[in-house]
Amino acid sequence: MSFAMNDELELYTPKIAQHNNLIRSYMHLGGLEARIFTLLLKGVKKDDTELKKVEIKVSDIIGDNPSGKAYQLLKDACDELMSKRLDLLQVGISKKAANKNDYHKVGIVQELQLDSGSGFVRGLFTDRVQSYLIQLKKDYALADIEHLMSLKSGYSHRIYWLMKSYQSLGEVKISVEEFKKMVCGDKDELGNQIDKYPRYYDFKKYVILPAFEDIREMLNVHWVENKKGKKTESLTFKFPQEGKISKITKPVQGSLFDKSNAKPKYKKSEAPKQNLRATSKLKLVELMEIHKENYEASIEARLNDGWYWNDDQTILYKD
Structure with missing residues (x-):
C-alpha cells in the first residue's frame, strides 16, 4: 500500500505497507527480489479495492544501460520471486492464537513480465495476498520507500520490515530460530527444510550484523542477546521512544x-x-x-x- 502523508506537502516521505502476518512470515529475498517486491508494493494504492498490474521501470531495479548479465540476474530474480510460497497466517490471527497444525500456503506473485524492449517489468500480486496489502485497517506496518530502495541486501530488507512491524511495541523478544526463519525462510520451493546458517555465529556475522549496520541510520533500535550458558537462545529488540511515547503499549498501526x-x-x-x-x-x-x-x-x-x-x-x- 502506498502512502503520502499529505499530498500537498512534499516533505512527507511516501510509504508502503504490509499486514504484519505477511511481514513476519518465513521468507527469504535476494537483493534484486527485494527491490522488485518493494516497487510492486509501491504500485499498490491504499484506496484500491482490488490488486492491479504494476508497471516498474527496469532502470529502477538494475540501473540505466544494464548489461546482458544484469538482465540475466533480473530474470533469475523474477523466477525466484515467482516461486515463493508462504505458509501464511490469515488476517486477524496471531501466531500465539494459531493452531500449530494449521496450514495456509500461498504464492505471492501471480505474474511477472520482463519487456526489455520497452524497459519495463510488469507484475501482479496474487489475489491470495490481497487482504494483506490493501484496505488495511489494523495490524500493519508502514515503511519508507526510499529507505528500502537504498538497502544493500535482501536480509537488510527483511530485517528492516520486521523491525518496523515491532517498532510500536517498544520491545520484543524473539527466539533465534524464529528470527532466522523470518529472515532466511525455512523451506525451499520444493518444500525441503533449509538452514543456511546452522551456527548462530555465522547467522550473526553474515546476516544480523551487516543488516543492522545497513539500517543504522534509518531506525532507532537496539538489540541484545539472551544466553543460556554460552548459547544465544533469543534476541531482544528495543525501540527507544521519546517522552510519552514509551507509555504506548498497543501497536501503532x-x-x-x-x-x-x-x-x-x-x-x-x-x-x-x-x-x-x-x-x-x-x-x-x-x-x-x-x-x-x-x-x-x-x-x-x-x-x-x-x-x-x-x-x-x-x-x-x-x-
Whole structure:
C-alpha cells in the first residue's frame, strides 16, 4: 500500500505497507527480489479495492544501460520471486492464537513480465495476498520507500520490515530460530527444510550484523542477546521512544492521517486561532523534525493524550 502523508506537502516521505502476518512470515529475498517486491508494493494504492498490474521501470531495479548479465540476474530474480510460497497466517490471527497444525500456503506473485524492449517489468500480486496489502485497517506496518530502495541486501530488507512491524511495541523478544526463519525462510520451493546458517555465529556475522549496520541510520533500535550458558537462545529488540511515547503499549498501526483519527474540537468555520482553549500547538513538520523516525508514534501518543488536529491535519492542538 502506498502512502503520502499529505499530498500537498512534499516533505512527507511516501510509504508502503504490509499486514504484519505477511511481514513476519518465513521468507527469504535476494537483493534484486527485494527491490522488485518493494516497487510492486509501491504500485499498490491504499484506496484500491482490488490488486492491479504494476508497471516498474527496469532502470529502477538494475540501473540505466544494464548489461546482458544484469538482465540475466533480473530474470533469475523474477523466477525466484515467482516461486515463493508462504505458509501464511490469515488476517486477524496471531501466531500465539494459531493452531500449530494449521496450514495456509500461498504464492505471492501471480505474474511477472520482463519487456526489455520497452524497459519495463510488469507484475501482479496474487489475489491470495490481497487482504494483506490493501484496505488495511489494523495490524500493519508502514515503511519508507526510499529507505528500502537504498538497502544493500535482501536480509537488510527483511530485517528492516520486521523491525518496523515491532517498532510500536517498544520491545520484543524473539527466539533465534524464529528470527532466522523470518529472515532466511525455512523451506525451499520444493518444500525441503533449509538452514543456511546452522551456527548462530555465522547467522550473526553474515546476516544480523551487516543488516543492522545497513539500517543504522534509518531506525532507532537496539538489540541484545539472551544466553543460556554460552548459547544465544533469543534476541531482544528495543525501540527507544521519546517522552510519552514509551507509555504506548498497543501497536501503532495504520495511517495516523486518516480522517477517522481526527479529533477536532471546533467547528470547521472557526479558525484555529479563535479557539482560545488551545494553549499548545505543534506543526506536523516540527514533529517530523523532532522525532524523525518515530513521528507517527509521537502523533498517536499525543492524540491519546487529548491533542487534536486542525481541519487539514497539519497542526496538533492541546487545551
